[in-house]
């Protein structure tokens with residue numbers, strides 16, 4: 048039986064990343080409909096409540112994802128200026144950038160932690176300098192070229208995917224950001240769980256954030 052420090056053990060989700068692997072939110076739906084098999088090894092009230100909430104959110108978002116999944120990624124490109132370090136502007140190169148963990152030098156959280164959002168099982172966020180500077184300045188809108196990457200870890204502590212947001216235009220609506228979420232695996236670059244400008248399933252939650260950014264800042 049696997050444990051993680053948050054206190055709730057889940058069967059590994061979507062470990063067999065490949066074409067058609069369920070998204071995080073679909074997994075949450077599966078989990079919700081199969082909740083009797085969820086194994087509780089340790090009680091942590093806060094995390095339990097959070098996970099229960101996430102499961103209900105998952106139900107709603109899963110319904111939304113039925114519509115969203117399968118949306119073509121367009122021409123596979125998005126806008127963003129070169130930054131230091133440079134972030135690519137096609138999903139193919141972005142995927143390679145993620146696999147190579149070329150964002151390693153970004154400012155980041157000190158360790159993976161249980162999410163406040165929908166992503167299981169633990170997450171660790173990275174931000175490029177443009178975004179760190181903007182948050183440090185207390186901005187409620189972030190400049191073009193801001194990038195945040197959230198690593199997604201499974202119950203074994205293995206990195207299985209990423210959620211990414213890239214500010215591609217000035218302005219403060221969700222479409223100014225490019226959103227991307229994928230699991231690792233062959234063919235997943237152009238066949239991610241979510242991709243596009245202002246993806247509804249992402250911005251409905253992120254609109255609550257500071258200029259769409261949700262992670263507590265300064266980074267912990």
Ligand code: HEC
Nearest residue numbers: 162163164195197210211212227228241249252260261262
């Ligand atoms: C149910 C609400 C919710 C949804 C839906 C959601 N997120 Fe998040 N997201 C969060 C929260 C809360 C955080 C803060 C970190 C954490 O605890 O997970 C976060 C953090 C992030 C981060 C790190 C930067 C930041 O904003 O803090 C990225 C990148 C991200 N999410 C991408 C996405 C993408 C891409 C989607 C859509 C595929 C998405 N998120 C959908 C709630 C959500």
